[in-house]
Amino acid sequence: MSKNAAPNKEKRLSTEPYKGVRDFYPEDQSFLNYFFETCRRFVERVGYVEYHASVLEPSELYKAKGAENEEIIKDQTYTFIDRGGREVTLRPEMTPSVARMVAARRRDLGFPLRLYSMPNVFRYERPQRGRLREHWQLNVDCFGSRALAADAEIIGVAYGLMGAFGATERDFVIKIGDRAHFNDLVQKHSLSPEQSKKLFYILDRRAKAPEAEFKEGLMGLGIAQAELSPKEEPRDVAKIVEDFRNAGINNIIYAPEVVRGFNYYTGIVFEVFDAHPDNNRSLFGGGRYDNLTELFDDEPLPGVGFGMGDVTVRDFLAVRNMLPEYRPPTHLYIAVTSAELAPDAQSLAGELRRQGVNAAIDFGEKKLGDQIKAAGKHKIPWLLVFGQDEIATGRFSVRDMETGAEESLSRDELGAFFLNL
Amino acid sequence: MSKNAAPNKEKRLSTEPYKGVRDFYPEDQSFLNYFFETCRRFVERVGYVEYHASVLEPSELYKAKGAENEEIIKDQTYTFIDRGGREVTLRPEMTPSVARMVAARRRDLGFPLRLYSMPNVFRYERPQRGRLREHWQLNVDCFGSRALAADAEIIGVAYGLMGAFGATERDFVIKIGDRAHFNDLVQKHSLSPEQSKKLFYILDRRAKAPEAEFKEGLMGLGIAQAELSPKEEPRDVAKIVEDFRNAGINNIIYAPEVVRGFNYYTGIVFEVFDAHPDNNRSLFGGGRYDNLTELFDDEPLPGVGFGMGDVTVRDFLAVRNMLPEYRPPTHLYIAVTSAELAPDAQSLAGELRRQGVNAAIDFGEKKLGDQIKAAGKHKIPWLLVFGQDEIATGRFSVRDMETGAEESLSRDELGAFFLNL
Numbered sequence: 001m002s003k004n005a006a007p008n009k010e011k012r013l014s015t016e017p018y019k020g021v022r023d024f025y026p027e028d029q030s031f032l033n034y035f036f037e038t039c040r041r042f043v044e045r046v047g048y049v050e051y052h053a054s055v056l057e058p059s060e061l062y063k064a065k066g067a068e069n070e071e072i073i074k075d076q077t078y079t080f081i082d083r084g085g086r087e088v089t090l091r092p093e094m095t096p097s098v099a100r101m102v103a104a105r106r107r108d109l110g111f112p113l114r115l116y117s118m119p120n121v122f123r124y125e126r127p128q129r130g131r132l133r134e135h136w137q138l139n140v141d142c143f144g145s146r147a148l149a150a151d152a153e154i155i156g157v158a159y160g161l162m163g164a165f166g167a168t169e170r171d172f173v174i175k176i177g178d179r180a181h182f183n184d185l186v187q188k189h190s191l192s193p194e195q196s197k198k199l200f201y202i203l204d205r206r207a208k209a210p211e212a213e214f215k216e217g218l219m220g221l222g223i224a225q226a227e228l229s230p231k232e233e234p235r236d237v238a239k240i241v242e243d244f245r246n247a248g249i250n251n252i253i254y255a256p257e258v259v260r261g262f263n264y265y266t267g268i269v270f271e272v273f274d275a276h277p278d279n280n281r282s283l284f285g286g287g288r289y290d291n292l293t294e295l296f297d298d299e300p301l302p303g304v305g306f307g308m309g310d311v312t313v314r315d316f317l318a319v320r321n322m323l324p325e326y327r328p329p330t331h332l333y334i335a336v337t338s339a340e341l342a343p344d345a346q347s348l349a350g351e352l353r354r355q356g357v358n359a360a361i362d363f364g365e366k367k368l369g370d371q372i373k374a375a376g377k378h379k380i381p382w383l384l385v386f387g388q389d390e391i392a393t394g395r396f397s398v399r400d401m402e403t404g405a406e407e408s409l410s411r412d413e414l415g416a417f418f419l420n421l
Numbered sequence: 422m423s424k425n426a427a428p429n430k431e432k433r434l435s436t437e438p439y440k441g442v443r444d445f446y447p448e449d450q451s452f453l454n455y456f457f458e459t460c461r462r463f464v465e466r467v468g469y470v471e472y473h474a475s476v477l478e479p480s481e482l483y484k485a486k487g488a489e490n491e492e493i494i495k496d497q498t499y500t501f502i503d504r505g506g507r508e509v510t511l512r513p514e515m516t517p518s519v520a521r522m523v524a525a526r527r528r529d530l531g532f533p534l535r536l537y538s539m540p541n542v543f544r545y546e547r548p549q550r551g552r553l554r555e556h557w558q559l560n561v562d563c564f565g566s567r568a569l570a571a572d573a574e575i576i577g578v579a580y581g582l583m584g585a586f587g588a589t590e591r592d593f594v595i596k597i598g599d600r601a602h603f604n605d606l607v608q609k610h611s612l613s614p615e616q617s618k619k620l621f622y623i624l625d626r627r628a629k630a631p632e633a634e635f636k637e638g639l640m641g642l643g644i645a646q647a648e649l650s651p652k653e654e655p656r657d658v659a660k661i662v663e664d665f666r667n668a669g670i671n672n673i674i675y676a677p678e679v680v681r682g683f684n685y686y687t688g689i690v691f692e693v694f695d696a697h698p699d700n701n702r703s704l705f706g707g708g709r710y711d712n713l714t715e716l717f718d719d720e721p722l723p724g725v726g727f728g729m730g731d732v733t734v735r736d737f738l739a740v741r742n743m744l745p746e747y748r749p750p751t752h753l754y755i756a757v758t759s760a761e762l763a764p765d766a767q768s769l770a771g772e773l774r775r776q777g778v779n780a781a782i783d784f785g786e787k788k789l790g791d792q793i794k795a796a797g798k799h800k801i802p803w804l805l806v807f808g809q810d811e812i813a814t815g816r817f818s819v820r821d822m823e824t825g826a827e828e829s830l831s832r833d834e835l836g837a838f839f840l841n842l
Contacts, residue, residue: 012717012718014479015521015718016525017475017521018479018507019507021475024472024473026472045777045779046774046779046781047754049799050750051445051446052445052449052453055476055541056442057438058435100434100436103436104444110794110795110796115447124503147784147785149763150784295433297433297436328470329465330470333468342570346570358467359467360467360533360535361468363566363568365568375531376531377531378470
C-alpha cells in the first residue's frame, strides 16, 4: 500500500527488539500468564507469599560471594556505572536480592518465612542456539529452618509444580545430591576459591563434556574419582527419598553427581530432569544455602529454595503438545453494519460488560467483512453483527467463530449466554 | 544475639536496594497485585488484550522522535553501551515499544487493535522528594482507528478505572485538551523543533510555574496569549464531553490548557486530575498519536492511549483511606506441639491443600508460643495447633487470630470450613 508515497527509507527504525530478548504478543503473553498463574496457585497452596524487587541491584551484591564472582560480574552480567558513580547490575538471579531483603527486616519477619517471586533475570550471553539474555523465573524460598522437612517441602513443591503443569511421573525425575560432601572435599584438600570453582564447574559439566576432560580436571585438583561418591548415601537424602517413596512417589532419587553451579549451596541440592530419552537434560533445580545472609549481618539465616524458568517449562510442554490453546480474554466481538450504529452498539456492549461479559466493539470504519476478519485475527470466539434489523426486532444472532453455528437471542438473554459458556 | 561472634564488619553489605527503586515485601506486593488485577479485570472487560516487551530497548527507539530527544536520552534515561557496542536503554515509557511491536506485525494483527501492558519504566531522576527511578505503569492503547469513538473509549476506560479503584465523580476530573490546535500554532509560527519543545514545556508547566515565567516564555516564541485558546471549543472535544454528559457523567470537561508533555501527540489529549482541594494535581493522562509508527514504516497507523502509574494510584487511595487491607493468600497456619508431630501435621496440610485450602505448616523447631507469634507476623487469619490430643480425639480447634475465637471441628469438616469463609 501507499507505494507511491516517498518513503524516507534511511530514517526507518528497525522493528526488532533488542538482541536476545523477546517481544510478548498476546499469544506469547498468554502463555507467560499461564506460567505465572499456575505457579502462583500452586505455591500459595503451600503457604508461599509473593515479594518482588527491582531488576536493578548494586553490583556488590553479586561480587561478595567470592573472588570468582568478579569474573562472572564482568563477563556474564549487564553491569554499568550510573551517573552517580554507582556500579549497578541487572539481576542475573533472584536469590541474592531476596537474601538482602530478608536480612534487612529479619526482626519483623516471622520464620519459617515462605517467599516466592516471578522476576525477569538477565544474563549477558551471546544470543546463540536460542539462548536468551532475559527470561522469567519463578523463585521459591523457605527461610529460617534447618529442618529436613523444609528441604523436603521445597522438593515437594518442585514435584507438585510439574504436576500442576500436567506432567506425570514418567515425564521427569528429580535427582538429589548432597553439596555438603563436596564442600567437605574442598576443605580436606584445602582447595583455593579458584580451585573450588573449578571443581564445581567440572562436576556440573560432567554429563555434557567428554569423560577425559572430566578425569583430567579432577587429577589437576589432586582428587581421586573414588572420593567423589560418599561411602554411603547421605542419611538426609535417603530419608527424603524414602518419605517420598512411602507417599507413592518414585521419581525422586539420590544422584551423587548432582552439585549445582552456584557457589552458595551448603547442603542438599537437586535438579529436575526431563525423562524424555531424546532430551535428558536438567530443567531446573535448587538447594539449601545456609550462609547467604552472612553477607549482610552477623547471624547466618538458613534457606532452601529453587528457581524455574519460563522458557524451560514452555519447551518441556511444547515437545509433549501440552501447551494450552490460546484464547483471548475477550468473549465477544460486536461488528456494526454502519458507523452510525456504533453508538447503539456501544450501549449494548456497555450493558453486557456490566453483566461481566468481555466485549470489544468495532467502530464501523471498515466494511462488515473486514470487521469480521479482524475479529478472526484476534481469535475472539463469538461474533455479533449489530444492524438495523437487530434494533428493529430486538433479536441478535451470535456466531461461534470456529464452527460458524449461530444462535438467536433476545437482548436480555445475551449476558447469561456468554457468562454460562 | 550471638554478640560474642567476631563479626567481620568491614565485609558486611548494605541491605538497601539500589537508589530510587523499591523492595516489595509481601504487603507492598499485595498492593501491586491489587493494582494489576483491578486494571486487568477492567480493561479486559472492554476488549483489551495483554502484551509485554523487554525493559531493554535499542536507544535509537527514543532518539528518533526529534532532536530534542537526544538530550532526554542522555539526561533522563538509563542508557549504556553493551559489549557488542550497542546503545541500550531501560525503557522510560511503553508507547515506543508497543508502536514498534505493532509496526512489526501490522499485516497479521487485526484492527482496531486493543492492547494493554503493565510494565516497569525507568527515569533517571535525582531520587528526591519521593520521586522514584522505577515505577509500574498500566498502558492502554487502541490502534488502527481514527474514529472519535476510539478517543471516547480510551477516555471512558480511564474514567471507568478510577471507579474500579473505588473513586467517585467528586474525587477526580478528566480535562480534555486538543493538541491539534497547538501543533497548528507551531506550523503557523514556523517554530523550530527546539522552539516547539519549549512551547509544550511552558504550557505543561503553566499550572506549576509563576505566571510571569509563562508570559515571558510565550513572548520569547512570538506567540500572543490570545492565540493559545482556540476561538471555540474544538468540535471533537465538545462531542465527547456532551456524550459523556448525556450518559450522566459530569466530571469530564474541556480544558484548553491541557497539552501533555510528550512530543508525539497529534489530537485529543487528556489528564485525570485529583479533585481534592489540597492535592489538585494531574494523576495521569494520554491522548491521540497518529504518526508514531511512521518511525518504522511508510504508513502511519493511528493510535490513542494512556498510561497510569502504581505510585499515583496508591497515593490517591492512601489519602482517602481507600487502600485495601493486607491479607496474605495463606488461609491457615498449622503449629505443632512437638517436632515429631510435623509429619502428621504435614499430612493434614496435604489433605486440606487438595481441597483447595492454602495451608502453611510449622516445622516445630521452636516453642509453640513462638510458632504462634510467627503466624501473627505473617498475618495469617487462622491458626490450628496440632498435638497428641488432636490426633487422639480427631477434633481440631481453629482459632481466629484477630478475635481469638475458637471453633472445634472434625477432620472432615476442616476443608469446607475454610473454603466457605
